[in-house]
Amino acid sequence: MAQTRGQFSSKIGFLLAAAGSAVGLGNIWGFPTQAASNGGGAFLLVYLVLAFVLAYPALMAELTIGRYARANVITALESLSEKPGLRRAGWLSGSAAVAVAIFILSFYAIVAGWMLSEFLSPLAAQLGAGATESWLDSAGFARNALVCAIMSGLTIAIIARGVEKGIEAWSTRLMPLLFAILLGLIIYVLTQAGAGRGLAAYLIPTPSQLLDPQLILSALGQAFFSLSLGVGTMLIYGSYLRDTDNLPRMGVSVTLLDTGFAFTAGLLILPAIYVADARGIAVFNDTGGLIAGPDLIFQVLPALFDTMGSAGAWVAIAFFALMSIAALTSAISLLEVPVSVCVERWKISRPRAACLSGGAIFAISLLIIWQFEALFNTVITVTTVYGQPLLGVALCVFAGWVMQRNQLLNELSKGHPEIEKTVFWKIWPFYVRFICPALILLTFVQSLR
Ligand code: PHE
Numbered sequence: 001m002a003q004t005r006g007q008f009s010s011k012i013g014f015l016l017a018a019a020g021s022a023v024g025l026g027n028i029w030g031f032p033t034q035a036a037s038n039g040g041g042a043f044l045l046v047y048l049v050l051a052f053v054l055a056y057p058a059l060m061a062e063l064t065i066g067r068y069a070r071a072n073v074i075t076a077l078e079s080l081s082e083k084p085g086l087r088r089a090g091w092l093s094g095s096a097a098v099a100v101a102i103f104i105l106s107f108y109a110i111v112a113g114w115m116l117s118e119f120l121s122p123l124a125a126q127l128g129a130g131a132t133e134s135w136l137d138s139a140g141f142a143r144n145a146l147v148c149a150i151m152s153g154l155t156i157a158i159i160a161r162g163v164e165k166g167i168e169a170w171s172t173r174l175m176p177l178l179f180a181i182l183l184g185l186i187i188y189v190l191t192q193a194g195a196g197r198g199l200a201a202y203l204i205p206t207p208s209q210l211l212d213p214q215l216i217l218s219a220l221g222q223a224f225f226s227l228s229l230g231v232g233t234m235l236i237y238g239s240y241l242r243d244t245d246n247l248p249r250m251g252v253s254v255t256l257l258d259t260g261f262a263f264t265a266g267l268l269i270l271p272a273i274y275v276a277d278a279r280g281i282a283v284f285n286d287t288g289g290l291i292a293g294p295d296l297i298f299q300v301l302p303a304l305f306d307t308m309g310s311a312g313a314w315v316a317i318a319f320f321a322l323m324s325i326a327a328l329t330s331a332i333s334l335l336e337v338p339v340s341v342c343v344e345r346w347k348i349s350r351p352r353a354a355c356l357s358g359g360a361i362f363a364i365s366l367l368i369i370w371q372f373e374a375l376f377n378t379v380i381t382v383t384t385v386y387g388q389p390l391l392g393v394a395l396c397v398f399a400g401w402v403m404q405r406n407q408l409l410n411e412l413s414k415g416h417p418e419i420e421k422t423v424f425w426k427i428w429p430f431y432v433r434f435i436c437p438a439l440i441l442l443t444f445v446q447s448l449r
Contacts (some may be wrong), residue, residue, distance in 0.1 A: 005070065005344075007240050014245065015253050018237050020171035020329030022258035023178070025111055026226040028326055029297055031262040032269030034222055037290045038215050041205030044266065045235040047219040048259055054439055055223040056255045057393050057431045059234055060192055061399035063247050066238025068403070072234030072340035073097045076239065078400045090402075093394040097232040100387035101337035102357075104231060106364035107379050108334065109155070112327035115148030118298065119320035120147075122305075122313045144369045149362065151324070154419040155331040156358035159339055163240050168384025174325045180259075181322040185410045186268045188315060194278025198271035213446060227258055230388035230395065233333045236340050246415040248424045258344040276304040297323075334362070381440065389444045395439045400433030 008014040035043040069076035074094030078087050122138040123445060135143060142201055158166045189195055209215060228234055232253075241250065273290065277283045280301045291300060305316040335358055342353035358396050368375045399408070412419045 001168065005240070007242060008237075009164050010068050010168075011250070013164070013249065014237065015257065016175045017171040017329075017333070018234065018250075019252045019257040019261070020167075021233055021237065021331075021333030022226060022254060022325050023175070023261040024228075024330030025108070025115075025225075025323065026222070026330075027258065027262040028182075028265040028269070028323060029162060031222055031226065031298050032266045034218055035202065035266055035292075036273055036296075038218055039206055039209040039212075040201040040270065042201055042207075042209035042212075043219055044202065044263070045205050046210060046216055047222060048263070050216070050220050050257060051223040051227070051259045052437060054220065055227045055229060056251060057428055057436050058224070058229050058396055059227050059255060060248060060251045060428060061396050061432050062229065062232070062234035063238035063241070063251055063410060063438075064411055065395065065399055065403070066235035067241050067243075067247065068407065070239050070406050071236050072215055072239075072344050073337060074341055075344060076235060077314050077398055080398055086402055090398065093391065094232065096387070096394075097235075097391050098338050098341055100232065100336050100383050100391060101231040102361055103362050103364070103379055103387075105155075105331060106335040106368060107383075108331055109147050109329065109361070109365050110144065110369060110376070112151040112324065112331055113144060113149075114298065115320050115323035115327055116151055117143060117147045117318060118178075118302065119324050122316045122320075123336045123363060126313055126317075141369060145366055148184055148369065151328065151360055152362040152365065154328055155335050156354045158328075158332045159335045159358070160354035162350055164266055167336065170332070171329050173306045174329050174417050178322055178325045178329075179264075181318050181325075182261075182264055182268060185315065185319055185322070186264070188311075189268055191274040192271075192278075194272035194275040196274075196424050197278075199267070200272040200273030201274070202266050203446045213395060217443050217446055220257075220440075221389070224388050224392055224440075225253065225384055226262060228330070228333060230390075230392035231334070232337045235395070236336055237333065239340075243414045247301070247412055248416065248419070248422070248428075263414050272301060272304060276300050279304065281307070300352070302313075373422060386444075389440050393440050393444075396432050396436040396440070400429065400437070405429060 008017065028159065035047070065076055065080070069079050071079065072094075074091060077094040078088060081087060104249030117136045121133050124133040124136060132194070158170050158398045160166065190199075196242070224230060238247070241247070271285050273296070281300060283291055283296075283300050301319065302316060302370075305319070306313040308315055338357040339350065342348045342357060343350050348356070368379060407426070411419065412425070416422075
């Protein structure tokens with residue numbers, strides 16, 4: 001079977017694909033808005049520490065299991081042990097990961113669709129299509145369903161083409177474009193009045209906030225969501241890595257790219273918030289807190305772009321193109337989770353598997369759009385607040401307790417023969433066995449209170 005499986009053709013291809021998965025709405029929207037409403041600099045610092053100290057070891061667990069087992073998440077976790085009890089636990093955890101990936105994608109595709117309509121609406125205005133513009137701004141069921149359908153269709157089309165021609169080729173095209181747009185926007189926003197205050201709020205931590213449990217909790221959740229952990233995405237991408245690739249180094253690069261992107265996105269969003277404030281746009285609510293969540297992106301930023309005269313429309317188009325691209329490269333990594341299961345376990349052809357899984361997930365998205373009030377936030381909470389951390393613990397336990405130390409060593413030595421002598425090997429196996437599960441559980445229990 002090994003020969004028929006897809007594989008990334010180069011290191012850079014894997015890096016861009018994994019970074020494409022990791023860098024998404026979580027970085028460009030989630031991280032900066034969380035930072036803005038949690039004390040700016042303090043949140044940034046705690047987030048960076050947690051990303052390397054806790055999320056990186058968990059990412060390594062996924063990449064190592066994936067490449068060792070060379071299979072989708074269910075088969076991979078099942079195959080780690082011969083014992084029937086552990087195999088059943090592997091099957092259960094793998095299936096739960098697939099379910100969580102499916103539900104994350106079902107809401108992610110809706111938000112991705114909103115980004116697309118924010119991108120298309122000023123474009124329609126520029127082209128003089130006023131009726132299309134107001135329909136795109138209408139936020140009705142039909143509009144939400146259509147833009148979600150377009151994003152889901154693009155995701156399915158890329159995944160149907162496979163690992164090298166689909167995931168790798170498109171991530172390699174889209175990620176540099178994403179970064180270029182981001183840099184262009186930062187340069188523009190930093191030249192506007194008010195930007196300096198935003199930079200200061202973002203970069204200078206308030207020491208007293210650093211140990212705030214609520215802040216630590218949000219930063220950890222953010223780090224896990226941002227690195228696409230706990231749903232088997234990184235596991236399946238790891239399974240497409242070549243044996244010659246050095247896993248710890250790949251993991252570090254992905255973590256650096258992801259946190260680097262989040263950091264850079266903060267350089268755009270926080271100054272933009274203060275630029276908006278300087279222009280008299282309401283960015284703070286009655287209690288003095290920052291308008292967070294969807295309102296910030298969908299009201300404050302477009303209002304800011306509106307004050308920028310004729311350049312504003314193009315800035316808006318560039319910004320929401322950025323968001324749509326970031327969302328797309330993450331969405332494909334989510335769809336790969338169920339598709340790899342269909343292909344490998346049920347022997348369905350990849351294009352069919354992509355259409356079937358993508359179609360089913362789109363049906364769930366439609367249901368959420370239809371029953372928005374009841375379902376949208378619930379699905380997000382169940383998957384990202386409960387599902388991801390708990391499955392993150394499960395994956396660490398599989399790497400740390402079910403896999404034998406020498407299995408781990410063998411796998412990691414493949415691309416790094418000297419691994420035994422490294423600091424990584426001295427710390428990581430212990431870390432992933434004890435520290436990661438304990439700390440994730442601790443944060444999880446805290447979040448329930
Ligand atoms: N990491 C992505 C983001 O930051 C979201 C994601 C979560 C993607 C889980 C895949 C799996 O937007």
